[in-house]
Amino acid sequence: MLRDSEKQAPLPAIGMRAVRTRTIKEEDIVDFAEVSGDHNPLHLDHHYAAQTPFGGRIVHGFLTASIISAVLGMELPGPGSIYLGQTLKFLAPVRIGDTVTVSVEVIALREEKRIVTLRTDVVNQDGTMVLTGEATVKC
Numbered sequence: 648m649l650r651d652s653e654k655q656a657p658l659p660a661i662g663m664r665a666v667r668t669r670t671i672k673e674e675d676i677v678d679f680a681e682v683s684g685d686h687n688p689l690h691l692d693h694h695y696a697a698q699t700p701f702g703g704r705i706v707h708g709f710l711t712a713s714i715i716s717a718v719l720g721m722e723l724p725g726p727g728s729i730y731l732g733q734t735l736k737f738l739a740p741v742r743i744g745d746t747v748t749v750s751v752e753v754i755a756l757r758e759e760k761r762i763v764t765l766r767t768d769v770v771n772q773d774g775t776m777v778l779t780g781e782a783t784v785k786c
Contacts, residue, residue, distance in 0.1 A: 655786070656725070658756055658758060658761060658786055659723055659753045659756075659763060660753065661755070661756060662752065662753060663752070664723070664750060664751065664753075665718050665723035665751050666718075667717060667749050668746060668747070669714055669746070669747060670744065670745070671706050671742075671744065671746075671747065672744075675706075676690055676691065676704075676706055676710065676743065677691070679709075679713075683707070683709065685707055685709075689701070689705060690704060690705060690707050691704070692704070703742065704742070704743060705740040705741060705742055706740070706741040706743065708735070711741050711747060711769055711778055712735055712778060712780075714747065714749045714769070715733070715751065715767045715769070715780075715782065716730065717749075719751060719784055723751055723765070724763055724784055728763075728785065728786050730784055731762065731783040733767070733780055733782045733783070735780040736780055737777070737778055738775075738777055738778060738779060739775050739777045741777050745771045745772060746771065746772040747770065747772075747777065749768070749769050750768050750770075751765045751766065751767050751768075751782065752765060753765055754766050760785070761785055761786045762783060762784070762786075763783070763784050764781060764783050765781065765782045765783075765784070766780075767779065767781060767782050
């Protein structure tokens, strides 16, 4: 018999959603470059980035994607969930100062294995979809 501290939280229902919004700042990019080791000048050097098809610096794609991880780990399914996989399609650049909104929605459940599949979308302040994908987590 499980003690109260060992009981599993109920699985989320199909259609449940969670949302988180964040404005990306200069220091976020610098900190992410330091932590990840990704010092690509596209993210850090204005003069270099100005010569690229983007015409200026852009945010690391995985910095944007990491906000999905925050939603999954803290909100839906929430603390204790284990990331099993994630597909990502980067659709548009995120720039310094952009406000991105991450939304996750439960789209499938494997109740016997406690595995949840979620659609993961990120839009910017203009409503442009910048990233989409699916996450699989174990609860």
